[in-house]
Structure formats: structure tokens, C-alpha cells
Amino acid sequence: MKTTSQNEQKKLLLVDGHALAFYMWYSDYPHEIIPGFLKSLSRAITNHEPSHLMVAFDPAPPTFRHEIYPEYKANRPPVPEGFLEECEELYEVLDSLGVSRCKVDGFEADDVLGTLSENAVGDGYEVVIRTSDLDLLQLLDKSLTVEVFSQYWPTRTFDIPAALQRFDGVEPHQLPDLKALMGDRSDNLPGVKGIGERSAIALLNEYTDLEAIYDYLEEIPEMPFRGAKRVARLLDENKEEAFKMRTLATIVRDIPGLVSFGACECDGLQTRLDSWRN
Numbered sequence: 001m002k003t004t005s006q007n008e009q010k011k012l013l014l015v016d017g018h019a020l021a022f023y024m025w026y027s028d029y030p031h032e033i034i035p036g037f038l039k040s041l042s043r044a045i046t047n048h049e050p051s052h053l054m055v056a057f058d059p060a061p062p063t064f065r066h067e068i069y070p071e072y073k074a075n076r077p078p079v080p081e082g083f084l085e086e087c088e089e090l091y092e093v094l095d096s097l098g099v100s101r102c103k104v105d106g107f108e109a110d111d112v113l114g115t116l117s118e119n120a121v122g123d124g125y126e127v128v129i130r131t132s133d134l135d136l137l138q139l140l141d142k143s144l145t146v147e148v149f150s151q152y153w154p155t156r157t158f159d160i161p162a163a164l165q166r167f168d169g170v171e172p173h174q175l176p177d178l179k180a181l182m183g184d185r186s187d188n189l190p191g192v193k194g195i196g197e198r199s200a201i202a203l204l205n206e207y208t209d210l211e212a213i214y215d216y217l218e219e220i221p222e223m224p225f226r227g228a229k230r231v232a233r234l235l236d237e238n239k240e241e242a243f244k245m246r247t248l249a250t251i252v253r254d255i256p257g258l259v260s261f262g263a264c265e266c267d268g269l270q271t272r273l274d275s276w277r278n
Contacts, residue, residue, distance in 0.1 A: 012120045012261065013050035015041065016131035017101060018058040018109045020149075021087055023132055025080065027151060033086045034093055035277070041099065042273040045266065048128050052120075052264040055094065056112035057087070057103040064106050065248050072248060075188040097272045100264040104255055111252035114139055118253040120261065135179075137163045138251055140172040168201045177209045180246035191245050192238045199231050210242055 017037075024036035045053070065072045094101050102112050110133065117127045117139050127144040129136050136146050140160050149155045156162075163172050170178050181200035183191025191200075202225045207213045213220070213235065220232040235242065 010052065010120075010123070010125040010261075011048065011050045012052045012054070012116070012125045012127045012264070013044060013048050013266075014113050014116055014127060014129045015044070015053070015055045016109050016113060016129070016133060016136070017055040019132040020055075020130070021057075021083075021090065023149060023151065025083055025086070031080075031082060031086075033083075034090050037090060038093070038097075038273055038277055042270060042277065044130060045270050045273070050128070050266055052125070052261050053100060053266050053269065054116055054259075054264045055099060055101040056109040056116070057091075057101060058109045059103050059105045059107070062106075063108055065108070069189075069244065069248055071188055073188050075185070093276070097276060098269060099273075100259065102259060104258070107252060107255055110135060111255055112258065114251035114253045115255040115258055117141075117144055119258070123261070125261070134166075135175070135249070135251065137166075138172050138175040139253075168205070170201055170204050174204050174209065176246045176249040176251075177204055179249035180210060180242050183245070184249065187248070189245050189248055190241075192234050192242050194234045195231055199225060199227065203231070210246055214239060 020037055020040060021033050024033045024040070025031060027036060041053075041055075061073075063072075091101065102116075103109075104112055113129055113131070113136065117129060120127050121141050121143055125143070127141075128147060129139065129144070130147045130149065132149050134148060136148075137158055140146060140158065140163055142160070146158045147155055148158060158166070160172060164170070167175065167178065178200050179189065179191065181192050181195050181203065182197045183189050183193075202223065203213055203220070206223065207216060217232060217235060220235065221229040223231075225231075
């Protein structure tokens with residue numbers, strides 16, 4: 001892998017390290033993260049040929065979201081025994097191979113990815129994010145795609161048109177509003193209780209965001225979907241909760257003081273990964 005010159009296109013590969021570690025814990029190498037993790041990194045570098053790479057990890061809780069809403073992710077099972085110890089070993093291996101990684105207290109890996117991608121797109125990079133979390137689709141941009149991997153279906157690459165299709169016309173930047181309305185079981189966010197996905201999508205296809213929905217609240221009882229009057233009443237009763245849910249669902253894009261992209265160059269990384277695996 002050659003070092004990027006000014007005449008070459010800059011391409012940043014961002015990896016949701018926490019998601020990939022969990023995937024490997026339950027996947028090809030049961031309860032052994034490192035071999036599969038490095039194999040996945042090597043394959044991604046081969047496929048995308050990035051000039052720069054960064055792996056983001058979650059810190060130990062709490063994050064700022066727990067401070068806003070203590071029940072955030074409270075429904076999740078405990079971290080599997082041995083997982084954190086495996087992660088510590090993974091960090092040492094990544095450091096020894098020169099794989100850039102980042103973890104920021106108080107913020108999730110999503111927020112690190114959001115900030116790095118925002119900065120990179122602004123600096124003219126093409127960006128690819130690898131994750132298992134559809135929440136990252138809110139970051140989509142003309143020069144940013146998201147690869148979503150899963151144990152249950154083949155990896156799927158999302159650009160803006162694919163996301164629009166997946167969410168029935170809801171645009172990527174509206175996804176926090178969608179989650180605020182319909183909730184998210186995986187993050188233990190109730191949203192506006194009583195409003196489901198179909199009603200939430202109908203609202204966002206008609207209005208831009210929560211602000212517009214509440215500006216035109218008196219029109220909603222006349223909308224052409226079943227239960228529109230009930231939906232308007234639920235919105236009226238849960239306005240504060242709806243905006244709180246949107247804050248929790250919105251990926252941060254301005255964490256201060258993150259590493260510069262110059263520290264993330266991939267020069268020689270593919271060779272080092274292959275040497276470790278062999």
C-alpha cells in the first residue's frame with residue numbers, strides 16, 4: 001500500500017471496532033476475537049484500498065447519553081465473561097501492527113466515527129464506514145458509504161438511494177427523528193409510546209423533522225393514515241420526550257481534539273496484517 005500523494009484520491013476506511021469485536025466473538029472464531037478481526041481488516045483493505053484507516057471503540061460507560069437518560073441501553077445483557085480481556089489483547093495487537101484506533105471517554109464509537117467522517121468529508125476524502133449498526137446511515141453523504149455486516153444476512157453497502165429505499169423515503173438526516181418517534185428497542189429508547197414505524201415514516205414523509213411536525217400538529221389528525229387523531233394526541237402529550245429521544249439518537253459529529261488523519265495512513269499495513277496472520 002503506497003503512501004497517499006497529493007495527486008491521489010484520499011480514502012478513509014472507518015471501522016466500528018466494538019461492533020466487529022462482538023461479531024467475531026459469536027462468529028467464525030467463537031470467543032476468540034483477534035484472528036477474525038484482523039482477517040476482516042485485511043479483507044476490507046484489499047477490497048477498498050484506503051489511503052487511511054481508523055478503528056473506533058466504545059469506552060466503558062457511562063456516556064453523555066446515560067447522563068441524559070439513565071435507562072439508555074439498560075435492557076442489554078451483561079458483557080460476556082472474557083470479552084473485555086480479549087479486547088485488551090486486541091488493542092495490544094493493533095498497536096503492535098500500527099493500526100490506528102480511537103476511544104473517547106463519554107462518547108460511543110458511533111460518535112467517533114461521526115466526527116472523523118464529518119472532518120474527512122470536509123477535507124475531500126472518500127469515506128467508507130464498516131459497522132453492524134444501521135444508526136450510522138444517518139451519516140451518509142455523496143462521498144460516504146456504509147457497509148453493514150450481520151450474522152444473519154450478507155454484508156450490504158448503503159449509499160443514499162439504498163437508505164431511502166430501506167426506510168421508505170425517509171432521508172438519512174431524518175433518521176434521528178424517525179428513531180425519536182418510533183423508538184429503538186436495541187438502545188432501550190421508547191420514542192413516543194404508541195407511535196410505530198409506519199406512522200413515523202408517514203409523518204416524516206410529509207414533514208421535515210420534529211420541529212415541523214409540532215409546528216403543524218393541528219393538521220396531523222386529518223392525515224390519511226389509520227389512527228391519525230390518536231397519533232396527534234400522543235405527540236402533543238410527549239413533546240419533551242420526543243426531543244430527548246432525538247438527542248439520544250443523533251450521532252455526535254464534533255468531538256474536539258481527535259487524531260489527525262496523517263496519523264492514520266495505511267502505508268505497509270496490509271503486509272503487516274498478513275505477516276501476523278501467517
